[in-house]
Amino acid sequence: MNRIWLIIGREFVTRVRKRSFVIMTLLGPVLMAALFVVPMYIATLEGGEKTIGVIDETGLFSSQFTDTDQIRFMVLDLPQHEAKNRLSELGLYAVLHIPMTEVTVPQTAVLYSDKQPSLMIKGHIRDVMSKHVESLKLKASGIDPEILHSINTSINLLTIRLNKGGEEEKSSTELSMILGMVAGLLIYFFIFLYGAQVMRGVIEEKTSRIVEIIVSSVRPFQLMMGKITGIALVGLTQFTLWVLLTFIMVTVSFTFFSEEISEYRSSQLKMQQESITGQVTGNITGDETTLAVAGVLETIESINFGVMIFTFLFFFIGGYLLYGALFAAIGSAVDQETDTQQFMLPVTVPLILSIILAQFVVANPDGPVAFWLSVIPLTSPVIMMIRIPFGVAFTDLALSALLLIAGFVFTTWLAAKVYRTGILMYGKKVNYRELWKWIRYRT
Amino acid sequence: MNRPLFEAISVSKTYSSTRALDQVSMSVPKQSIFGLLGPNGAGKTTLIRIINQITAPDEGEIHLDGKPLRPADISRIGYLPEERGLYKKMKVGEQVLYLARLKGLMKSEALQRLNYWFEKFEIRSWWNKRVEELSKGMQQKVQFIATIIHEPELLIFDEPFSGFDPINVNILKDEILGLREKGATVIFSTHNMASVEELCDRIALIDRSRKILEGSVHQIRLDHRTHLYEVEYENPVSGAASWLPEGFTIVEETGSGQRHTARIRIPDGAGPNDLISSIIPRATIISFRELLPSMNDIFIRTVKEHGAGNINNTGS
Numbered sequence: 001m002n003r004i005w006l007i008i009g010r011e012f013v014t015r016v017r018k019r020s021f022v023i024m025t026l027l028g029p030v031l032m033a034a035l036f037v038v039p040m041y042i043a044t045l046e047g048g049e050k051t052i053g054v055i056d057e058t059g060l061f062s063s064q065f066t067d068t069d070q071i072r073f074m075v076l077d078l079p080q081h082e083a084k085n086r087l088s089e090l091g092l093y094a095v096l097h098i099p100m101t102e103v104t105v106p107q108t109a110v111l112y113s114d115k116q117p118s119l120m121i122k123g124h125i126r127d128v129m130s131k132h133v134e135s136l137k138l139k140a141s142g143i144d145p146e147i148l149h150s151i152n153t154s155i156n157l158l159t160i161r162l163n164k165g166g167e168e169e170k171s172s173t174e175l176s177m178i179l180g181m182v183a184g185l186l187i188y189f190f191i192f193l194y195g196a197q198v199m200r201g202v203i204e205e206k207t208s209r210i211v212e213i214i215v216s217s218v219r220p221f222q223l224m225m226g227k228i229t230g231i232a233l234v235g236l237t238q239f240t241l242w243v244l245l246t247f248i249m250v251t252v253s254f255t256f257f258s259e260e261i262s263e264y265r266s267s268q269l270k271m272q273q274e275s276i277t278g279q280v281t282g283n284i285t286g287d288e289t290t291l292a293v294a295g296v297l298e299t300i301e302s303i304n305f306g307v308m309i310f311t312f313l314f315f316f317i318g319g320y321l322l323y324g325a326l327f328a329a330i331g332s333a334v335d336q337e338t339d340t341q342q343f344m345l346p347v348t349v350p351l352i353l354s355i356i357l358a359q360f361v362v363a364n365p366d367g368p369v370a371f372w373l374s375v376i377p378l379t380s381p382v383i384m385m386i387r388i389p390f391g392v393a394f395t396d397l398a399l400s401a402l403l404l405i406a407g408f409v410f411t412t413w414l415a416a417k418v419y420r421t422g423i424l425m426y427g428k429k430v431n432y433r434e435l436w437k438w439i440r441y442r443t
Numbered sequence: 444m445n446r447p448l449f450e451a452i453s454v455s456k457t458y459s460s461t462r463a464l465d466q467v468s469m470s471v472p473k474q475s476i477f478g479l480l481g482p483n484g485a486g487k488t489t490l491i492r493i494i495n496q497i498t499a500p501d502e503g504e505i506h507l508d509g510k511p512l513r514p515a516d517i518s519r520i521g522y523l524p525e526e527r528g529l530y531k532k533m534k535v536g537e538q539v540l541y542l543a544r545l546k547g548l549m550k551s552e553a554l555q556r557l558n559y560w561f562e563k564f565e566i567r568s569w570w571n572k573r574v575e576e577l578s579k580g581m582q583q584k585v586q587f588i589a590t591i592i593h594e595p596e597l598l599i600f601d602e603p604f605s606g607f608d609p610i611n612v613n614i615l616k617d618e619i620l621g622l623r624e625k626g627a628t629v630i631f632s633t634h635n636m637a638s639v640e641e642l643c644d645r646i647a648l649i650d651r652s653r654k655i656l657e658g659s660v661h662q663i664r665l666d667h668r669t670h671l672y673e674v675e676y677e678n679p680v681s682g683a684a685s686w687l688p689e690g691f692t693i694v695e696e697t698g699s700g701q702r703h704t705a706r707i708r709i710p711d712g713a714g715p716n717d718l719i720s721s722i723i724p725r726a727t728i729i730s731f732r733e734l735l736p737s738m739n740d741i742f743i744r745t746v747k748e749h750g751a752g753n754i755n756n757t758g759s
């Protein structure tokens with residue numbers, strides 16, 4: 001027992017001391033924090049304003065194009081071909097030409113630009129034009145657009161989950177989805193990242209031939225489990241450090257940008273108030289927004305983070321142990337990393353499959369696909385994590401957990417049999433029949 | 444002969460279709476150096492792995508000091524495999540410390556002994572070097588220390604001299620002999636028969652998974668003697684062939700003028716004294732000795748005979 005701790009210690013310490021570990025641990029949160037901070041930073045920058053010249057031969061649209069934060073519209077009184085040629089001279093990003101047509105309402109327009117115009121600009125122009133054309137058509141058929149607008153109501157469907165005690169809980173499908181996907185993806189990456197480390201570690205010991213000395217001191221099973229456990233601890237350490245550092249960095253950057261954020265918030269608030277005091281429709285929108293924001297906050301509060309963290313750790317460790325053992329077995333069967341391909345495929349397919357099928361699970365978190373994938377041990381770590389935020393029946397969770405435990409006990413047992421033969425076998429091209437033979441060997 | 448420290452009793456091991464060891468028994472006396480010999484693929488490595496409890500025998504027993512081998516005995520055995528290996532990225536001192544602790548040494552004691560050996564081999568300065576920075580010979584030294592650091596009663600060296608220069612080979616030989624003096628028992632597997640003659644007290648020869656020869660090196664050489672003698676003599680009256688008694692054959696004769704050397708085989712029933720007395724009247728004897736067959740010759744002949752026997756067996 002004492003010896004397996006020595007192995008765990010060595011696996012852990014040598015990896016944690018590596019420069020790459022330190023760099024990854026520091027860089028991870030920087031990247032994550034960057035995800036939050038960079039968009040904020042960009043938002044605070046003065047956006048590059050683009051001017052678009054409008055040549056409207058129909059005379060219907062000129063007044064419709066109002067300037068936005070990023071686009072300024074300038075009605076040009078030039079013939080189309082001249083404007084086209086003098087694009088840069090006029091300091092224009094693009095020229096929009098709406099030609100005169102035979103029919104009453106034009107349906108085409110041309111945007112001239114010396115660069116590929118951005119999707120945002122194209123979308124905006126198309127939007128403005130089609131809206132205006134729509135209202136023109138409505139007018140033509142005798143419907144007042146104002147009436148139509150007041151009829152047009154957007155429904156905000158609040159979802160309320162009833163829990164056991166009959167209490168109401170606000171739930172947000174979108175938030176659950178994001179949370180589930182993030183947790184599922186994290187497990188997926190961790191299994192791959194650290195599973196591959198187990199495999200590489202086994203190959204390293206085998207090719208450097210130290211394995212024969214080690215197994216003359218400890219049982220191969222102890223060596224394998226020591227390695228898998230040691231690397232799991234590295235993974236958990238890295239994960240914990242990431243969470244802590246990300247939290248610190250996000251907090252720090254929020255305080256740093258707090259001025260801009262509060263400014264942004266107050267301007268939003270002002271807009272809201274304006275719209276409330278405005279028309280009746282505006283009143284509704286304002287209410288909706290506050291409702292939605294409150295809903296999200298309430299859902300965040302309603303998610304049981306204790307359960308989330310506990311299940312995450314359980315499925316992370318369970319899934320890692322299950323796959324880690326298989327990766328160790330692969331490493332022991334080959335002489336070099338390039339030979340691992342044929343054995344890697346069947347191991348990685350269920351993992352990749354669970355990520356591909358994740359969208360079906362998200363679409364119907366209580367459906368049969370979700371159920372089966374979340375109890376099969378090979379896919380359950382990823383799929384169960386996606387389901388958890390939607391709420392999972394205790395029996396499902398228990399079944400999945402039990403099967404996962406049974407699963408990793410089985411793969412560990414199987415892997416140990418391959419491993420103890422594989423690590424001492426050199427220069428043999430190993431195939432599945434050979435592996436089967438190793439599994440049946442007696443010690 | 445001391446009582447045996449290590450005994451194998453009818454050990455057999457089969458890997459799926461191949462028989463790696465077939466009813467192999469041997470006994471290694473305490474405080475001796477025992478040569479485990481045999482051609483490649485004979486089953487030596489399998490036996491060594493069984494002794495190290497890396498794998499278990501299908502049949503038979505292994506005894507250490509009179510008792511069946513237990514997992515805890517691992518710390519009483521030191522093993523230097525033929526294919527040397529260390530963690531390349533790990534520092535030398537740390538690595539040997541780790542290996543010593545895996546064998547069950549306490550950290551403080553391991554450190555103390557490490558210091559002693561590093562001083563003795565004058566490799567103090569390597570402590571913080573990574574193994575990959577060392578030359579092959581240096582790595583061998585480190586590995587040798589890792590093998591003996593826990594002062595095992597039974598040492599297994601598989602080709603210990605490969606990769607060493609002659610100076611280091613001598614240092615190592617002295618160390619091995621020194622370990623025996625201090626009470627260790629050594630199982631020594633090699634293809635270098637000269638070092639077997641030099642170091643081993645007893646040997647066992649394994650071929651095609653069977654033990655085909657066991658005994659003390661001296662006795663085995665005597666058993667395989669061909670009654671060949673080498674005589675050096677001066678001023679013979681005439682060529683040796685003309686005055687040798689009947690049945691005595693000259694295998695080889697060299698020299699001219701005054702000094703001659705002849706290798707002479709004497710017939711059954713005759714002794715070396717008969718040869719000497721036939722020479723004395725005709726020449727002055729400078730030296731006289733029996734030529735015992737080298738372990739190399741014995742190895743080759745025994746394995747060949749065993750192979751031929753095997754072929755006959757399968758043929759019948």
